[in-house]
Amino acid sequence: MKSFTLSLLTLASCALLGSALPTPENLKRGILATDTADDMEDIIFTVDDDTECKQVGVIFARGTFDSGNIGVWVGPQWKAALTKAGIKSMAFQGVDASAYPATLDSYLTEGGSNAGAKSLATTVQNYVSGCPDSAIIVSGWSQGALVAHKGLALLDAKTRAKVAALVTFGDPNALFNGPAVPAGVASHSECVGGTTLDLLCSKLPADLKLPTSIDDIIGPFNKLPSLASGAAETAAAASLVAAFPGQLVKARASFTAALTDKTKMQRLLLSPQHFTYGNKGNVNTAASFVAKLPAVIAAAKVTPACPRAVDGASGPACAFVPKGKSSAAAKATAAAKATAAKPSAAAAKATAAKVPAVNCLSLSFLAIS
Numbered sequence: 001m002k003s004f005t006l007s008l009l010t011l012a013s014c015a016l017l018g019s020a021l022p023t024p025e026n027l028k029r030g031i032l033a034t035d036t037a038d039d040m041e042d043i044i045f046t047v048d049d050d051t052e053c054k055q056v057g058v059i060f061a062r063g064t065f066d067s068g069n070i071g072v073w074v075g076p077q078w079k080a081a082l083t084k085a086g087i088k089s090m091a092f093q094g095v096d097a098s099a100y101p102a103t104l105d106s107y108l109t110e111g112g113s114n115a116g117a118k119s120l121a122t123t124v125q126n127y128v129s130g131c132p133d134s135a136i137i138v139s140g141w142s143q144g145a146l147v148a149h150k151g152l153a154l155l156d157a158k159t160r161a162k163v164a165a166l167v168t169f170g171d172p173n174a175l176f177n178g179p180a181v182p183a184g185v186a187s188h189s190e191c192v193g194g195t196t197l198d199l200l201c202s203k204l205p206a207d208l209k210l211p212t213s214i215d216d217i218i219g220p221f222n223k224l225p226s227l228a229s230g231a232a233e234t235a236a237a238a239s240l241v242a243a244f245p246g247q248l249v250k251a252r253a254s255f256t257a258a259l260t261d262k263t264k265m266q267r268l269l270l271s272p273q274h275f276t277y278g279n280k281g282n283v284n285t286a287a288s289f290v291a292k293l294p295a296v297i298a299a300a301k302v303t304p305a306c307p308r309a310v311d312g313a314s315g316p317a318c319a320f321v322p323k324g325k326s327s328a329a330a331k332a333t334a335a336a337k338a339t340a341a342k343p344s345a346a347a348a349k350a351t352a353a354k355v356p357a358v359n360c361l362s363l364s365f366l367a368i369s
Helices: 002-020 024-032 039-044 075-084 104-110 114-130 143-154 214-227 231-250 252-259 262-268 282-291 294-299 327-340 345-353 360-368
Strands: 056-061 090-094 135-141 163-169 186-190
Touching (some): 039 056, 039 114, 056 075, 056 114, 056 143, 075 090, 075 282, 104 114, 104 143, 114 135, 114 143, 135 143, 135 294, 143 163, 186 282, 231 252
Parallel strands (some): 056 135, 135 163, 163 186
16 A cells, blocks of 8 residues: 555656756756855855955755755745845855755755764854854744754753744744754744645644545645746745655655544644745745844954954964864865865856656666566
């Protein structure tokens, strides 16, 4: 029965690809989109003598399937909203994509990537050790909200004292019995309500009709291209639909378990509203909350300084080397990151050309096996 269910789901997912299969041009746009932010790491691994700490440090964990390290659905809009709210001196950072690939499997089996949470905590602790006057905002959307909760819980007490707030969008933490917000840390959570709910973070209405078929669950993916705003989101919507069948097969055990357990089924109730936080004003509301935080206001009165070297590292006044890194290693890491962060148009075209066609028959066979 489980194999048959997953087979049907895979076939249904493949059927969606006809209307949303990514084209080489869309993939090129996605690759070149502003879906990456490394401000904290640029300061941590600085090789410039004039690099300054920022008054506010913001780390963001993107949602499942999202690209880069801040994605395209919420991350860029969140960054822009914070700037618009008056936070001009800001280091905005995404959780390392190599540690947190944001897969469906980590969402369902781990309740948010454990490796992603650890990476988030390490980045924040490294940044705070060099920029102790900064106010820190930990944030995330969807699975990224789970990573944000977990990462915040992993911070040592000294670092956690610098966290002004936890901000989440479409947060399913309650569905996984995730960690509570630590005492002393303010929190703000955006969840679409009203007549069109985001079912991953809302209390389900008593009269809500639960899914009775596979199509009820995967149907919202059909609407993603129409919800997209701009080329980057359009490419992301197409890529998400293309990636869904393969990721579903990898997570089939957890997915099937959730289908047969009403207490876990809500974790699968993805609605179109879940993808609207970046474009419907929610990021602006959250940014206004952050701008009014006492810790953020206080940090704005402090003149940014050069990062403070730790572990007795030598070098220019602004050369901050995180624990366990030599100055040479820091420079090498910075140079490698700078090269990797700027793919050429030729490289983008080459990558797009290599995207394999989706073979629905083989995916169905894999689901049955």
